[in-house]
Amino acid sequence: MQAPGEDIGADLARRLVAEQFPQWAHLPVRLVDRCGWNNRTFHLGDELSLRLPAARWYASAIEKEQRWLPVLAPHLPLPITAPVAVGQPGDGYPWAWSVCRWLPGETAEQDPPKDLARFAEDLADFLLALQRAAATDGPPAGKHSFHRGGDLAVYDAETREALGKLHGQVDTGRARALWDAALASRWERPPVWVHGDVAPSNLLVQDGRLCSVIDFGQLCVGDPACDYGIAWTFFDAEARRAFRARLAPDPGTWARAKGWTVWKALIVVAGLPGSNFRQLALWRRALAEVLADEDKPGDDDP
Structure with a gap:
């Protein structure tokens, strides 16, 4: 069974970044190994990541994470996903997407x-x-x-x-x-x-x-x-x-x-x-x- 979003590749991610966040257009984009079922996740340079929902039913998560994760983070004993910016549909990709801080670790x-x-x-x-x-x-x-x-x-x-x-x-x-x-x-x-x-x-x-x-x-x-x-x-x-x-x-x-x-x-x-x-x-x-x-x-x- 093909995982949702397997057609969402690094080329699309690069184009979305270049169009909407030109300040990061020079940074390399690389697909994260084992990036999950719900999202396609990419490295954006060394300090950022991209999260692109893999299907319509996962798209609502972007707004939710953007709204609530900064509120929750100060109350937690460990770092969590930290949104930096939100991207919009474009270049044939139909949903909002996130730019986040890259968190180290395996x-x-x-x-x-x-x-x-x-x-x-x-x-x-x-x-x-x-x-x-x-x-x-x-x-x-x-x-x-x-x-x-x-x-x-x-x-x-x-x-x-x-x-x-x-x-x-x-x-x-x-x-x-x-x-x-x-x-x-x-x-x-x-x-x-x-x-x-x-x-x-x-x-x-x-x-x-x-x-x-x-x-x-x-x-x-x-x-x-x-x-x-x-x-x-x-x-x-x-x-x-x-x-x-x-x-x-x-x-x-x-x-x-x-x-x-x-x-x-x-x-x-x-x-x-x-x-x-x-x-x-x-x-x-x-x-x-x-x-x-x-x-x-x-x-x-x-």
Whole structure:
């Protein structure tokens, strides 16, 4: 399956920069390796980057990031994506796009930290700081965030379709029980800031430590449970315990975190339309991890 935006190349990016930001026209433009599914990302010289949405449904993220990331940055313990300018449609490219500061480091996907438990604690501290930032007037979860931060029930029909397709291939009884437990709980507190796509590809590492968090395209205010799914998509059991202990989520929030993981893993493994099949191995592993993760006595009281 071709990723969205694979026809958005460096030549187009150079032309857009030259037309709209001639002060940077002399800087080289290079496609970033593994630049993600939602955007095509380019180096612009050594200190800037370009983010061009790969499809219409990702385009709303540009305005959101331009508006809110400068507001959130002072409240966070690590650097985040820093918008510098916003580009406009042009040269056949139909959406707004961003110029941002380049953040050094390799993604955790490319350079996995050796001390994963410490990395998990650092990430938990970042997420807690994000949640403490004032959420007044922040964008509520919805279509723009692919319902991250919102009600899991939006994905109930496709989750049950995936369960039907995978009957006999995975432990659908356990998966269904986790899904039902997730749907049975709600976030009863005021909405908080939610990153929406906490994944190894959006976490930068230097010297083995988490150094930056990027790609806030699904940023919203709502229920933070979706941000905790990395516990099963990337962490081992020790790191997962450290992550949970630092976050100290209530049992319902942890159940919904499992629900978000079950939903995404099931639809990818079942091959439902719209899934990123390039991540099939990752989501097979995540499904196995979350299905095997039995809460032990005391786990609900970190």
